[in-house]
Amino acid sequence: MSDAVLYGYFRSTAAYRVRIALNLKGLSADHRFVHLRKGEQTQESYRKINPAGLVPYWIDGDLQLAQSLAIIEYLDETHPQPPLLPPDAKGRAVAREIALVAVSDIHPIGNLRVLNRLIEMGVDEATRAAWSRHWIETGFDAIEARLSQLPGPFCLGETPTLADICLVPQVFNARRFGVDLAPYRRILGVDAAAAKLDAFASAAPANQPDAE
Numbered sequence: 001m002s003d004a005v006l007y008g009y010f011r012s013t014a015a016y017r018v019r020i021a022l023n024l025k026g027l028s029a030d031h032r033f034v035h036l037r038k039g040e041q042t043q044e045s046y047r048k049i050n051p052a053g054l055v056p057y058w059i060d061g062d063l064q065l066a067q068s069l070a071i072i073e074y075l076d077e078t079h080p081q082p083p084l085l086p087p088d089a090k091g092r093a094v095a096r097e098i099a100l101v102a103v104s105d106i107h108p109i110g111n112l113r114v115l116n117r118l119i120e121m122g123v124d125e126a127t128r129a130a131w132s133r134h135w136i137e138t139g140f141d142a143i144e145a146r147l148s149q150l151p152g153p154f155c156l157g158e159t160p161t162l163a164d165i166c167l168v169p170q171v172f173n174a175r176r177f178g179v180d181l182a183p184y185r186r187i188l189g190v191d192a193a194a195a196k197l198d199a200f201a202s203a204a205p206a207n208q209p210d211a212e
């Protein structure tokens with residue numbers, strides 16, 4: 001696995017998910033950095049690698065893969081220990097439900113290219129930040145309601161799963177945008193439990209070589 005390459009960016013929540021999964025599996029990769037704020041993802045040199053112009057991007061032998069969830073599930077299938085999904089079908093469905101709120105409902109609406117499009121449309125900074133906070137809070141309301149039915153400290157109990165891998169980076173992003181997290185006691189508990197694990201702590205944006 002040490003030949004595998006991960007293109008990422010320290011503050012990319014999607015790349016952060018993959019870093020956590022790699023760490024939980026005890027896998028290493030050659031980390032290469034794409035400076036999203038400087039627009040390196042739009043340059044031809046990167047578009048030749050990933051035509052979608054997004055990170056993360058994973059290259060492992062002849063496999064080239066975009067989409068953090070596809071990469072994480074590939075890692076889970078090729079390196080089953082420790083499993084990133086619960087052993088039972090119901091547990092797996094709930095873990096995926098929580099993950100998808102973060103990945104599909106919250107993340108795309110606040111992505112850099114969406115915020116850049118709002119700038120082009122003349123939307124001011126305060127309104128853009130309010131937009132991001134609104135969609136994070138909407139998703140977090142749904143996740144918090146679900147988590148209140150489940151045992152902690154992680155999303156589905158004693159061990160982290162795909163749900164935590166996707167939720168923790170979104171908490172980082174929520175803080176960045178100034179979301180008031182006080183109402184989300186269970187989400188905060190997941191974040192605190194994750195912070196105690198090296199797999200999560202060493203994947204955090206501040207601990208990446210390209211951190212600014």
Ligand SMILES: N[C@@H](CCC(=O)N[C@@H](CS)C(=O)NCC(=O)O)C(=O)O
Nearest residue numbers: 012013014054055056067068112113
């Ligand atoms: N659904 C994709 C999302 C990938 C994505 O949007 N990545 C962001 C960083 S978190 C990105 O590369 N943004 C660059 C841009 O918006 O220009 C995944 O989960 O991998």
